[in-house]
Amino acid sequence: MTRYSFGGDEHIFVEIDEEMSLDAFFKSLSITKAVREAQIRGVTEICPANASFQVRFDPDVIAPDAMLAELKALESAAESAPQRLTTRIIEVPVFYRDPWTHETLMRFRERHQDPSGTDLDYAARVNGLPDADAFIERHHSAPWFVSMVGFVAGLPFLYQLVERERQLEVPKYLRPRTDTPKQTVGHGGCFGCIYSVRGAGGYQMFGITPMPIYDPTQTVSYLRDFMVLFNPGDIVRWRPIGREEHDHIAAEIEAGRWAPRMAKVDFDLAQWSADIDGTNARLMEALNGN
Amino acid sequence: MAIDVIKPGLLTTIQDLGRPGYFHLGIPMGGAMDRLALRAANLLVGNPEDAAGLEAVFMGPELEFTTDATVAVTGADLPVLLDGEEQPGWSAIPVRAGQRLGFGYLRAGARAYVAVSGGIATPPHLGSRSTYAIGALGGVQGRAIAAGDRLPLGPGNAARPGLTVPEALRRLPASPCELRVLPGLYWHRITGDSQRAFFEDEWKVALEADRMGYRFRGGRPLEFVPRRQPFGAGSDPSNITDACYPYGSIQVPGGTEPIVLHRDAVSGGGYFMIGTVISADMDLIGQLQPHMPVRFRQVGMEEALAARRERAALMARIRAALA
Numbered sequence: 001m002t003r004y005s006f007g008g009d010e011h012i013f014v015e016i017d018e019e020m021s022l023d024a025f026f027k028s029l030s031i032t033k034a035v036r037e038a039q040i041r042g043v044t045e046i047c048p049a050n051a052s053f054q055v056r057f058d059p060d061v062i063a064p065d066a067m068l069a070e071l072k073a074l075e076s077a078a079e080s081a082p083q084r085l086t087t088r089i090i091e092v093p094v095f096y097r098d099p100w101t102h103e104t105l106m107r108f109r110e111r112h113q114d115p116s117g118t119d120l121d122y123a124a125r126v127n128g129l130p131d132a133d134a135f136i137e138r139h140h141s142a143p144w145f146v147s148m149v150g151f152v153a154g155l156p157f158l159y160q161l162v163e164r165e166r167q168l169e170v171p172k173y174l175r176p177r178t179d180t181p182k183q184t185v186g187h188g189g190c191f192g193c194i195y196s197v198r199g200a201g202g203y204q205m206f207g208i209t210p211m212p213i214y215d216p217t218q219t220v221s222y223l224r225d226f227m228v229l230f231n232p233g234d235i236v237r238w239r240p241i242g243r244e245e246h247d248h249i250a251a252e253i254e255a256g257r258w259a260p261r262m263a264k265v266d267f268d269l270a271q272w273s274a275d276i277d278g279t280n281a282r283l284m285e286a287l288n289g290n
Numbered sequence: 291m292a293i294d295v296i297k298p299g300l301l302t303t304i305q306d307l308g309r310p311g312y313f314h315l316g317i318p319m320g321g322a323m324d325r326l327a328l329r330a331a332n333l334l335v336g337n338p339e340d341a342a343g344l345e346a347v348f349m350g351p352e353l354e355f356t357t358d359a360t361v362a363v364t365g366a367d368l369p370v371l372l373d374g375e376e377q378p379g380w381s382a383i384p385v386r387a388g389q390r391l392g393f394g395y396l397r398a399g400a401r402a403y404v405a406v407s408g409g410i411a412t413p414p415h416l417g418s419r420s421t422y423a424i425g426a427l428g429g430v431q432g433r434a435i436a437a438g439d440r441l442p443l444g445p446g447n448a449a450r451p452g453l454t455v456p457e458a459l460r461r462l463p464a465s466p467c468e469l470r471v472l473p474g475l476y477w478h479r480i481t482g483d484s485q486r487a488f489f490e491d492e493w494k495v496a497l498e499a500d501r502m503g504y505r506f507r508g509g510r511p512l513e514f515v516p517r518r519q520p521f522g523a524g525s526d527p528s529n530i531t532d533a534c535y536p537y538g539s540i541q542v543p544g545g546t547e548p549i550v551l552h553r554d555a556v557s558g559g560g561y562f563m564i565g566t567v568i569s570a571d572m573d574l575i576g577q578l579q580p581h582m583p584v585r586f587r588q589v590g591m592e593e594a595l596a597a598r599r600e601r602a603a604l605m606a607r608i609r610a611a612l613a
Contacts, residue, residue: 005474007536008566009594013475020522020531047314047534049558050522054534056313059569059598064591148532150316150557153425157532164521171525189560190522191532196316197425216415216427227416227427228315 002075004068009059012067014075015052020159020190024051025147026269029085029233031071031078040070048232050147050157050191083269089143089235091261091287092194095246096120096136096207100181105205111175119204123170123187138168139206140238142280144192146230152199154214154228158192158236161272161280176202183209185238196228210241210250211260222259235265237284261287291446292356293406295439296390299351303501304410304429304441305403306342308553309418316557319537320420320428323501323553323576324401326605327365330455331405333612334362334382341409341444342419344435346402348579350393351435353404359385359446360407364455366399366577367462381454399462399577408444422554424502459608463574466492466583469550469567472594475539476530476562484512488548488564488586495582496547501554504575505547506584512545512564524560532560538567540586550575570597 003015014031017024032048035055042061047054057067097120109115114122120132129135144158151157160167172188177200180186184195186203193203196214213230215223223229241249252258263286272279305328308321322328322345329339344351350368361383363370370377371392377383385391393402412419412430421429430439477485491509498505514527522531528545535541535551541561542548550567552575567575568589578584589597 005477006472006566006591007475007563008472008538009569009591009598011536011539011566013534013536015533018520018523018531020520044310045313047557049533051531052533054536056310056536059595060602064595148558149314150534151532151559152556153316153422153427155316189524189529189532199424214425216425216432228312228317232314 004071006064007054009064010056012055012057012064012071013052014054014071017051020051021164022145022159022161022269025145025159026083026085027078028053030081030083031075034074034078035071038070038074040067042067047150048148049150050159085233085267087233087235087265087267088262089237089265089283089286090229091237091239092209092211093241093245093249094140094185094207094209094238095241095243097132098208098246101184101205101208104177104179104181107179108173108177111173111177113171113174120206123168123204123206126170127168135168136206136240140240143283144236144238146232146234146236147191149228149230149232152197153216154196154230156194156213156230156234156236159190160192161235161276163276170204172202173204176200180205181208183212185209208246210246210253212253220253221256235267235283237287263287291408291443293441293443294354294356295351295435295437295441296354297352298435298437299346299393300349301434302344302346302351303421303423303434304342304412305345305420306418307340308420309416312416313557317416317425317427318422318553318555318557320418320422320553322403324365324403324573326461326573326601326608327401328403328405329605330380330608331362331364331403332409333609334364334380334453334455335360335405335407336450337405337407337409341405342412343403343405343410346393346404347400348396350402352390352392354390355385355387357387357443357446359443360451361385361391362405364403364460366402367397368399368402369394369397378454380460382451384451400579401576406443408446411442411444424554453612455608456611459604459611461573461604463577463582466585467574467578468585468587469571469574470589470594470597471540471565471567471586472589472591473565475536475565477564479514479527479562480512480545480564481515484510488512489588493548493584493586495578495580495584497580499578499580501552503549503551503555504578505549507547509548512542514545528562529560530562532558534558535563536566538569538572539563540565540567552576568594568597570594570601
């Protein structure tokens, strides 16, 4: 049941569902798209989130009640819209168990649920998997939706494209760290993320990508047009790499010669629900031609 | 046509009225925390209201001018010194090339705004010169100003020395400061007793008070309405499935210390929020010092909009006084 609430006199906050689900995410995405296309005067920000969204408006231009009525009308229209999306799948190389996140997780061990092992060991255990290798395998064997971009600049929240029983869930650190390496691949609750900048964080750390995803200087070749890589609705495929390839990619990016593999894909939620593994395999294969 | 930074102050950043439009990518609007003060400072020196100036917190910088200019300092009551001689606040001050602008000790408020005729002309990013330090965006190479920086100025214009904002139109928070709040968002997650306690208790500004948000201490912890945590929300009762945060929204991690998000807000996360400080009172937060007593007062939408109109009328009176 969709819930509307005013966030002061400049925001409307819309909760599609208290729980995370692909249905709620799709609905949030399709209503926010409709709001954008409706070009309502006075709307200044449209922010989709995992299972909710937020619209910021100027109450001097559109009265809060009128804004609310516009959103409710768009919700009914979005309700009947097919849950389909044309988007991009982006391959992100990950160096699991890298030395940098390892150094950081050791430094903040006393803030962790299990100081005796690594974040990956813990993640494997709480998900009933035999070891870290098995967890890593699950982590990259199915693609992930970018279900929200935010917290800080350009940080993607990721939700794996598997049914709820197969979702990887890991609690956040007991107390947040004051440091996380830039481009850390993390996980908290049912969400994955890539830390776009160095800083505080509470998600478990599994690895690192050599690939910048936010570049305010816009010098990285694939971030020249815009400083943020991800948009809500993008799909991510992790590709495990080792130290050698990590260093090679980092050097190639530095030289302006590397860009992530991407492909345009169509995603149909009903089709996916009917054949999850088959649809996922086709999504990941879409990258092979590129 | 520049200003040389001799001493940077505590944390002085270039700010204009911000870069709305990118919150969906985690980039906050930024801009002056006390927007009215920056607007007034710009008007005093003949700039457009949205020109970039300096926001100095608690302690002012020391600046040397390479050109003749007009400056104005508004916001916090921070004594303005020109070559060591005190100058009036909220007033246009003529400065000659080679003179130094400095500041005394803070008397009231938290943030002073320094506008210079022509405005600070560092390169804009995403339509704004505002400094967003977490994202290394805007300002001087994405950071606060530092000793040795040379801040370029735009072309000067017809500033009129002697101009001043009448005292009656200047605003600083009273003590205790009252912040008006529209309850909402996840307000239903706390018990009726806690809803009352939040507005009854006196809170104090904590040390963790910056451009991202202001934390408050001293009130009773909030009690939650029991529920089974939804899938995707964390295990703590104050957790929600990660969602967007409105500017001014009040999150209460663990139910203990409310945090009001401000202009450099994180755009979202997994903490529930109990309501939002109304737009008319956001500027006041930027002028709160740690340890200041604060009370939150519950208002409805009508009152929030009336307060907003009142705030706009105040700004219109400032414009008229400086026209």
